[in-house]
Amino acid sequence: MNNLALDKELMFKAIEEAKRGIPHVYPNPAVGCVIHDGGKILSTGYHKMFGGNHAEHDALQKLDKSARGLTMYVSLEPCAHVGKTVACSDLIDPEIFKRIVIAEKDPNKKASGSIEKIKRSGIEVEVGLLKEEARALNKRFYVFHEQKRPYVILKYASTLDGFVAENDGYSKWITNEKSRKENHYTRSICDAILVGSNTARLDNPNLGSHGLAKDPKIVVINNDEDLSSLNLFKKEPIVYSSKDLTDNYEKNISFILNDLYKKNIQSLLVEGGAKTISGFINSGVFDELHCYIAPKFLGEGLNIFQGKSSIKKNYGLKIVDAKIIGDDVKIIYTRNAN
Amino acid sequence: MNNLALDKELMFKAIEEAKRGIPHVYPNPAVGCVIHDGGKILSTGYHKMFGGNHAEHDALQKLDKSARGLTMYVSLEPCAHVGKTVACSDLIDPEIFKRIVIAEKDPNKKASGSIEKIKRSGIEVEVGLLKEEARALNKRFYVFHEQKRPYVILKYASTLDGFVAENDGYSKWITNEKSRKENHYTRSICDAILVGSNTARLDNPNLGSHGLAKDPKIVVINNDEDLSSLNLFKKEPIVYSSKDLTDNYEKNISFILNDLYKKNIQSLLVEGGAKTISGFINSGVFDELHCYIAPKFLGEGLNIFQGKSSIKKNYGLKIVDAKIIGDDVKIIYTRNAN
Numbered sequence: 040m041n042n043l044a045l046d047k048e049l050m051f052k053a054i055e056e057a058k059r060g061i062p063h064v065y066p067n068p069a070v071g072c073v074i075h076d077g078g079k080i081l082s083t084g085y086h087k088m089f090g091g092n093h094a095e096h097d098a099l100q101k102l103d104k105s106a107r108g109l110t111m112y113v114s115l116e117p118c119a120h121v122g123k124t125v126a127c128s129d130l131i132d133p134e135i136f137k138r139i140v141i142a143e144k145d146p147n148k149k150a151s152g153s154i155e156k157i158k159r160s161g162i163e164v165e166v167g168l169l170k171e172e173a174r175a176l177n178k179r180f181y182v183f184h185e186q187k188r189p190y191v192i193l194k195y196a197s198t199l200d201g202f203v204a205e206n207d208g209y210s211k212w213i214t215n216e217k218s219r220k221e222n223h224y225t226r227s228i229c230d231a232i233l234v235g236s237n238t239a240r241l242d243n244p245n246l247g248s249h250g251l252a253k254d255p256k257i258v259v260i261n262n263d264e265d266l267s268s269l270n271l272f273k274k275e276p277i278v279y280s281s282k283d284l285t286d287n288y289e290k291n292i293s294f295i296l297n298d299l300y301k302k303n304i305q306s307l308l309v310e311g312g313a314k315t316i317s318g319f320i321n322s323g324v325f326d327e328l329h330c331y332i333a334p335k336f337l338g339e340g341l342n343i344f345q346g347k348s349s350i351k352k353n354y355g356l357k358i359v360d361a362k363i364i365g366d367d368v369k370i371i372y373t374r375n376a377n
Numbered sequence: 378m379n380n381l382a383l384d385k386e387l388m389f390k391a392i393e394e395a396k397r398g399i400p401h402v403y404p405n406p407a408v409g410c411v412i413h414d415g416g417k418i419l420s421t422g423y424h425k426m427f428g429g430n431h432a433e434h435d436a437l438q439k440l441d442k443s444a445r446g447l448t449m450y451v452s453l454e455p456c457a458h459v460g461k462t463v464a465c466s467d468l469i470d471p472e473i474f475k476r477i478v479i480a481e482k483d484p485n486k487k488a489s490g491s492i493e494k495i496k497r498s499g500i501e502v503e504v505g506l507l508k509e510e511a512r513a514l515n516k517r518f519y520v521f522h523e524q525k526r527p528y529v530i531l532k533y534a535s536t537l538d539g540f541v542a543e544n545d546g547y548s549k550w551i552t553n554e555k556s557r558k559e560n561h562y563t564r565s566i567c568d569a570i571l572v573g574s575n576t577a578r579l580d581n582p583n584l585g586s587h588g589l590a591k592d593p594k595i596v597v598i599n600n601d602e603d604l605s606s607l608n609l610f611k612k613e614p615i616v617y618s619s620k621d622l623t624d625n626y627e628k629n630i631s632f633i634l635n636d637l638y639k640k641n642i643q644s645l646l647v648e649g650g651a652k653t654i655s656g657f658i659n660s661g662v663f664d665e666l667h668c669y670i671a672p673k674f675l676g677e678g679l680n681i682f683q684g685k686s687s688i689k690k691n692y693g694l695k696i697v698d699a700k701i702i703g704d705d706v707k708i709i710y711t712r713n714a715n
Contacts, residue, residue, distance in 0.1 A: 199535075200539035205688060209688065317676075334694035335686070335688065335690065336681075336692065337685075337686050338680075338682045338684040342680075343537070344538040344676045347675075348674050349543060349675070350547065350548070350673065352673065357704060358701055358705075361699040361701050361708075363698075365696075366710075368706065368708055
């Protein structure tokens with residue numbers, strides 16, 4: 040095996056290690072680490088849970104410190120700051136390590152900066168091996184830090200002909216119980232969930248994960264209606280009202296996402312209604328789209344897409360999965376990088 | 378192994394044999410046959426192609442005729458009529474066979490009637506073992522003969538919000554090339570394809586299988602427009618016009634399907650447009666629905682479903698598959714038996 044093939048194999052191993060920490064490390068990134076002496080793996084480690092030891096620390100704890108000339112493979116740049124744990128870059132001893140291979144830099148400015156520091160200590164540093172694979176591990180984390188906004192998932196449930204409610208707003212239930220349960224899981228792995236005031240008023244939703252995990256923070260776009268009697272107002276939602284918002288939906292989305300970034304919301308599930316979802320689709324600022332499609336037709340009512348588009352318009356939707364749930368289908372798209 | 382378990386195993390084998398003839402036997406049913414002496418299988422056979430020997434004949438040709446006390450397992454009632462081949466019931470010799478197990482009766486009145494004849498010859502006859510599995514082999518055949526109409530497949534291609542064309546009727550192309558190719562295959566295994574006059578005029582479609590197999594017969598519902606310059610009129614379509622039709626869509630569908638039955642059309646692919654598809658959906662007379670869904674939104678235009686329905690309405694759609702084709706999804710539903 041040549042050096043590159045060996046390097047890749049060991050970095051894959053580090054990435055596999057990283058996956059073991061998902062979802063317990065959230066909102067931290069999942070990170071894995073492998074230590075190798077040129078012949079065999081001496082130690083592995085991963086970031087196990089939020090607030091716990093980082094991957095490098097975990098691997099180093101199990102290492103015989105008399106070893107020399109080692110290589111460390113780590114799926115994210117070692118942190119340079121003292122947070123809940125000691126800075127990892129300070130743990131990497133140039134007496135022991137001759138080389139460190141890093142899959143991708145840390146986009147979090149508070150944690151990054153260790154590469155130069157490690158180089159100065161005399162350790163050879165390589166960055167970028169299996170970068171895409173390492174980024175895929177922590178998509179939300181990269182969007183949050185690089186684009187300074189939450190990772191945005193749009194979710195809706197429609198009939199085959201695209202309707203999300205009858206004429207009077209009635210929408211319970213278009214999809215089956217299992218589909219709704221599936222979305223409760225998605226809620227449980229998001230920091231916040233956003234609805235418009237129409238959805239808040241008409242559906243009066245619980246917006247919780249129904250006991251699956253922590254409930255997400257609730258965010259409501261409310262054009263100054265009195266919604267205080269609604270279920271979700273018992274949960275101290277973040278409310279954006281006319282004092283924050285303009286007539287321009289794109290500007291509003293930009294304002295809201297910027298504010299949620301400042302509030303440290305790393306992932307946002309947008310659950311409707313149609314006007315809100317369409318605003319996000321038209322703005323182009325979203326990362327995933329989850330469509331639950333029921334085997335029904337309505338013919339009239341509220342269509343999911345509010346606006347006028349064309350067949351030629353490219354929404355950059357890349358299909359990830361089409362999952363059968365009872366007689367519903369859940370289609371998951373991600374956005375193209377472009 | 379008890380007798381029932383052995384019987385089932387051998388009938389499964391007969392059904393597996395039958396599958397080997399698909400699609401070459403079409404429009405005949407796929408049929409398989411197994412001959413057993415109580416200890417081992419002596420011979421198997423299947424209906425290989427339209428006009429060829431029936432399954433029983435195929436199995437008997439390979440049988441040593443000195444054997445006695447045998448059981449025949451056959452997935453469809455042996456034919457009683459002399460058609461392209463000799464009547465199978467005349468081939469089953471009571472000197473050789475003591476018992477015949479038949480999965481399901483023949484719904485084709487011209488071919489059925491052999492059961493009493495075989496019984497009179499002194500052979501023990503059992504009917505109904507793995508009946509559902511045997512019917513599933515030949516769904517189109519059973520619908521055609523039992524319901525006296527073609528097996529109806531509805532096909533459309535829409536955006537996520539349910540639109541099949543822009544406001545001016547433009548629809549080329551909502552789905553990708555692979556999706557369209559997939560539908561050319563469906564065309565190649567249908568006897569006829571039906572479109573309304575709007576679709577004929579706006580799309581001027583070829584409606585062929587694009588070389589995959591024989592082209593289906595074309596059927597047009599035409600409200601007396603002059604469409605003679607269109608591509609599909611070069612292919613001598615069956616045309617239903619105002620002299621055949623009324624204002625009542627259900628009656629029209631019933632008339633058309635009855636007429637196509639008389640014309641020996643066993644399977645009909647309905648490709649649109651929205652008005653035609655909606656007519657079939659509302660009438661409830663269809664057997665499969667193929668929805669090709671593209672990752673697009675239109676907001677305005679022609680929606681696939683023309684009518685007014687409700688969330689509570691049950692269309693009896695049972696999902697069979699959700700297939701990813703590029704970034705499109707093809708969802709296939711069958712109707713519930715109810």
